[in-house]
Amino acid sequence: xxxxxxxxxxxxxxxxxxxxxxxxxxxxxxxxxxxxxxxxxxxxxxxxxxxxxxxxxxxxxxxxxxxxxxxxxxxxxxxxxxxxxxxxxxxxxxxxxxxxxxxxxxxxxxxxxxxxxxxxxxxxxxxxxxxxxxxxxxxxxxxxxxxxxxxxxxxxxxxxxxxxxxxxxxxxxxxxxxxxxxxxxxxxxxxxxxxxxxxxxxxxxxxxxxxxxxxxxxxxxxxxxxxxxxxxxxxxxxxxxxxxxxxxxxxxxxxxxxxxxxxxxxxxxxxxxxxxxxxxxxxxxxxxxxxxxxxxxxxxxxxxxxxxxxxxxxxxxxxxxxxxxxxxxxxxxxxxxxxxxxxxxxxxxxxxxxx
Numbered sequence: 001x002x003x004x005x006x007x008x009x010x011x012x013x014x015x016x017x018x019x020x021x022x023x024x025x026x027x028x029x030x031x032x033x034x035x036x037x038x039x040x041x042x043x044x045x046x047x048x049x050x051x052x053x054x055x056x057x058x059x060x061x062x063x064x065x066x067x068x069x070x071x072x073x074x075x076x077x078x079x080x081x082x083x084x085x086x087x088x089x090x091x092x093x094x095x096x097x098x099x100x101x102x103x104x105x106x107x108x109x110x111x112x113x114x115x116x117x118x119x120x121x122x123x124x125x126x127x128x129x130x131x132x133x134x135x136x137x138x139x140x141x142x143x144x145x146x147x148x149x150x151x152x153x154x155x156x157x158x159x160x161x162x163x164x165x166x167x168x169x170x171x172x173x174x175x176x177x178x179x180x181x182x183x184x185x186x187x188x189x190x191x192x193x194x195x196x197x198x199x200x201x202x203x204x205x206x207x208x209x210x211x212x213x214x215x216x217x218x219x220x221x222x223x224x225x226x227x228x229x230x231x232x233x234x235x236x237x238x239x240x241x242x243x244x245x246x247x248x249x250x251x252x253x254x255x256x257x258x259x260x261x262x263x264x265x266x267x268x269x270x271x272x273x274x275x276x277x278x279x280x281x282x283x284x285x286x287x288x289x290x291x292x293x294x295x296x297x298x299x300x301x302x303x304x305x306x307x308x309x310x311x312x313x314x315x316x317x318x319x320x321x322x323x324x325x326x327x328x329x330x331x332x333x334x335x336x337x338x339x340x341x342x343x344x345x346x347x348x349x350x351x352x353x354x355x
Contacts, residue, residue, distance in 0.1 A: 001075055003033050003034070003035060003038065003040045003045070003070055004040050004042065004043055004045060006033060006070065006074075006075075006078065006081075007033050007040050007041075007042055008042065009078050010031075010033070010078060010081060010082050010085060011042070013078065013079060013082040013186060014028060014082055014085070014086070016185075016186070017086070017182055017185060017186070019086075019089075022086070022178045022181050022182055023090070023093075023174075023178050023235055024235040024236075025093075025097075025235070026090065026093050026178065027093070028089065029057070029063075029064060029065055029066055029089040029092040029093070030063065030065045030066075031065055031066040031067065031068065031085050031088070031089065032052070032060070032065055032066070032067045032068075033067075033068055033070050034048050034052045034067065034068070034069055034070065035048070035069065035070055036048065039052055039067075050334050052067055052069070053303070053305075053321070054067075054069065054305060055067065055068045055069060055084070055088055056088060056091060057088050057089070057091035057092035057094075057095055064092035064093075064095050064096050065092060066085055066088035066089040066091070066092055067088065068081070068084065068085055068088060077187075077190060079183065079186045079187035079190055080183065080187070080190055080194075082182070082183075082186060083179045083180065083182045083183035083186060083190075084179060085179075086178060086179040086182040087175045087176055087178065087179030088175075090174070090175040090178045090179065091175055093237075094171065094175070094237055097237040097238045098237070098238045098239075099171065099237050099238075100240075100241060101167055101170045101171055101240070101241065101242075101243055102167065102171050103164055103167035103168045103171060103172075104164070104167075105212075105304070105306040105309070106301070106316070106347070107160065107164065107347075108161075108164040108168075108211065108212075109309060109310070109311035109316065110160065110161075110311065111161050111164075111211060112158045112161040113273065113277060114158070115269065115270050115273055116157070116263075117154065117157070117158050117161065118208055118209070118269055118273055119263045119264075119265075119266060119269065120150050120153065120154045120263055121154070121208060122203065122205075122208060122266060122269055123150060123261065123263050124147050124150050124151065124154075124218075125202035125203045125208070125218065126203055127143045127144075127146050127147050127150075128143070128147060128202060128218065128221055128222060128225065129199045129202065129203060129221075130143050131143035131144055131147075131225050132195075132199065132221060132224065132225055132228075133199075137229070140225065140228065140229055141229060141252075144225060144226075144229065144248075144252055145252060145253050146261055147222075148245075148248060148249055148252055148253075149261060150261055151245060151249075152249065161211075163243075164211070165211060165214075165215050165218075166243040166244070166245045166246065167243055168211070168212055168215035168216070168219065169215045169218060169219030169222065169243065169244055169245065170219070170243040170244045170245075172212070172215060172216050172219065173215055173216055173217075173218065173219015173220055173222065173223065173244070174219060174223065174244065176216045176217075176219065176220045177219065177220045177223040177224065180194060180195075180220050180224075195221070195224070198217040198220060198221055199221065201213075201214070201217045202214065202217050202218050202221065205266075205268050205269050205271075205272040206272055206276075208269070208272070209272065209273065209276040212306055212307060213307065219244065222244065222245075222248075223244065226248070231248070231251060231252070233247050233248070233251075234247060280310050280311075280312060281312070283310055283317055283319075284310070284312050284315070284317060284340075287317060287338050287340060287354075292340075292354040292355060293354065293355055294352055294353075294354060295352060295353050295354070295355070296351065296352045297326060297327070297328055297350075297351070297352070298326075298327040298328065298349055298350070298351065299324040299325060299326055299327065299333075299341075299349065299350035299351075299353065300324065300325045300327070300349065300350065301322065301323070301324050301325075301341065301350060302323050302324060302325050302332065303321075303322065303323030303334075304318060304321070304322050304323065305318065305319075305320040305321055305322075305337075307320075308320045308337070314342060314343045314344075314345075314347070315340050315341070315342050315343075316340065316341050316343070317338060317339075317340050318335075318337045318338065318339050318340070318341065319337045319338050320336075320337045321334065321335060321336050321337050321339075322334075322335050322337065322339055322341060322353075323335075324341070324350060324353070335353070335355060339353055339354065339355045340353065340354040341353045342354070
């Protein structure tokens with residue numbers, strides 16, 4: 001199927017949506033579909049260039065637009081593709097409204113590797129699934145209170161890692177929630193499939209270590225739970241520095257009166273954590289198996305694929321690509337992965353990269 005034809009079908013699906021009902025002030029944005037060769041805005045197609053990377057929102061000729069790289073899987077259900085484009089349109093909306101709560105993905109790679117951290121996180125997932133599945137409103141609010149209790153404790157023990165998740169849930173989780181609400185209006189059956197899949201994901205012993213993807217799913221389900229409880233969270237983006245979870249903590253009892261929440265020993269989870277750490281080491285070893293060339297200098301990172309980055313000490317492995325600014329030449333370098341960027345002591349600058 002030609003991209004221009006897909007574009008017209010998606011355009012027709014999006015025309016049926018009331019964007020304001022998905023989120024206060026939200027509106028439709030222009031979008032582009034692309035592959036490795038062309039970018040299409042309806043019937044108008046141009047050659048692809050490096051402005052089009054991943055699925056996101058970008059500035060294009062003075063306006064914010066959503067972009068999506070079309071794959072064979074996207075042809076399977078255009079309703080799902082339309083909902084994913086709504087997700088990216090919401091990023092355009094966030095940019096236009098000066099969203100300030102974006103996660104620091106580079107700092108986020110300094111993640112906790114303690115089993116206690118992931119045990120608490122797993123329990124939060126179980127509580128959220130229980131809350132969504134039950135029709136008992138008292139149980140729903142009780143489970144939410146327990147989630148808040150655990151998250152307050154987790155933030156106290158592992159502040160950086162936990163607050164990084166809160167930021168992803170706020171920016172990416174909200175966009176996924178809005179896209180999922182759109183899917184509910186477009187295709188109820190696919191919506192139910194997605195919710196079921198996300199509930200499986202947030203208690204999965206492998207997905208739990210993929211912080212960014214996991215937070216998409218958790219943030220979506222958390223907002224769906226909040227809706228079901230008729231809790232009115234602020235939908236203001238500009239001049240709002242509180243994450244979704246921080247807002248909830250100020251609105252919902254933290255459940256301290258319900259007693260301690262038991263976190264049992266999960267041997268499968270512990271095994272998964274050990275495998276995850278080993279897998280990161282193996283990725284770096286595989287990269288270093290080949291002869292690599294150093295490029296010392298002073299660089300600033302300006303673009304990356306957050307889904308495919310791994311950190312070891314002061315090195316970050318970018319499996320897909322990285323975009324850096326060379327201070328000496330004052331030029332931007334787009335580098336296809338795998339590539340390792342090496343940072344100075346306070347991680348404020350790249351001092352070398354290996355390809």
